[in-house]
Amino acid sequence: MSLEFTGKVVLITGAASGLGYACAEAFCKQGAWVAIADISRKVVDEAVARLSDLPGEVLGLVCNVAEADQVESMVAEVVRTWGRLDVAVNNAGISSPLNPVANTEESDFDRVMSVNLKGVWLCMRAELRQMEKQGSGSIVNMASALSLRVFAGGSFYVASKFAVAGLTRTAAVEYAESGIRINAVCPGNVATPLVVSTVSSEMLDQLANVHAMKRLGKPEEIANAVMWLASEQASFNTGTILPVDGGWSAQ
């Protein structure tokens, strides 16, 4: 995919691995200046090292997105370094233990919500404050096919991802006339390096078979959709919830 990102400032959370890393790699290849934010210095430094040969510039940032002051500092650091924020990809997220609702724990609820929902909100709030000053910007939230469909046992994750879709659409309407577009991508099950290396081949088949296309998604397919929504190609798209799920949510 070739889109215009040369010299655009992009912030990606959860960017050290998985879908976030795939997005970081894709934006770097297009010449963007990409801030790689993740939870620990070690994983951030490793990701920055792996990305350093690509055309774009890279900035490593440590941030727990569930902590307001850390989120504020993260966005401030991007702006201090590069002067602006053109694109934000709010990707950081965690999974929840699989249990029916009667067997769930308060601590798990708080943990999942603090990252998947509160984290996206805190990031959006800080990003929007900057983008409002600029009068421009594009935010892409990483929602999920589980923003549109449910998975028994995954109530916290499902609820958090439904909420991300709601937050996306509400903010899209609020900021539509501010030059800021806000959209979300809903990935299905994707063959990230972590999934492929830790999940049994039997389970991988099951994950693939929920999609109409009967295969797993590739990380770059999710990154392509994120880049498209982030780009000027999608200039009339705001509040769009874009499934990249091989037809899972069409069923």
Next chain:
Amino acid sequence: MSRLANKVALVTGGADGIGAGIVRLFIEEGAQVIVADINRDKGETLAGSLGNNCHFVSLDVTEPDSWRAAMVIAEEVFGPLDILVQSAGWSRPASIEDATLDDWREHMKVHGEGAFLGCQAAIASMKKKAGGSIVNISTVESIRPGPLFTCYGAAKAAQDAVTKTVALHCGEMGYNIRCNSLHPAATYTPLLQQYLQNAPDPDALEKVYAGMQPLNRIASVGEVANAALFLASDDSSFVTGHQMYVDGGVLAKPYPSGQGA
């Protein structure tokens, strides 16, 4: 750019409006494009202006024989299809009290039967290759129809069901054929421009149309074509059965007019 290099596309309703915008963009992106339209004069003129990678065929999307003939010519000229865009469409706004049964049937024929026949033709052609992508142009009125779109809204909803079932079937069969719909809101087509110009107060009416979208403007044909390009190209290779809104945020709002907010 060449995001459609080596791809063969057929665009119905390709002589005019959104269809013509898609034809132009696809040619720029390196595709070979069949302009399929019921309007021969406009279609031949457009195809003639776009060089050897563009060819016109006459097509009435409601007629199976017309589809068969068009596909024979399309495959002779450029080979089997990689991409079908169904942009042929028609609408006569009328409420349930004013619409006639003929209105209903005509809408169903163009949008419902047209999509049905087009998907059948495209799948048969794409199976000769390694797969393909079908993009059916729908409308925000299929998701949230206004009171004057009894026939159009229902016919486009029928088309949407064809889109989804085609996506699911092709997935199940392992054809690597994707099928998605694209749902524009108000778009600056020649038809809309003419409608606005003929109004007693064109500027006031344009403001009303623009104001329906949270972005507070009307889409350009190019913006809708860009979305069709994304869905048609390999950039969206894991996207199927999706209804993509290119709507300036209309469907994210609680109510189209904003009154219900």
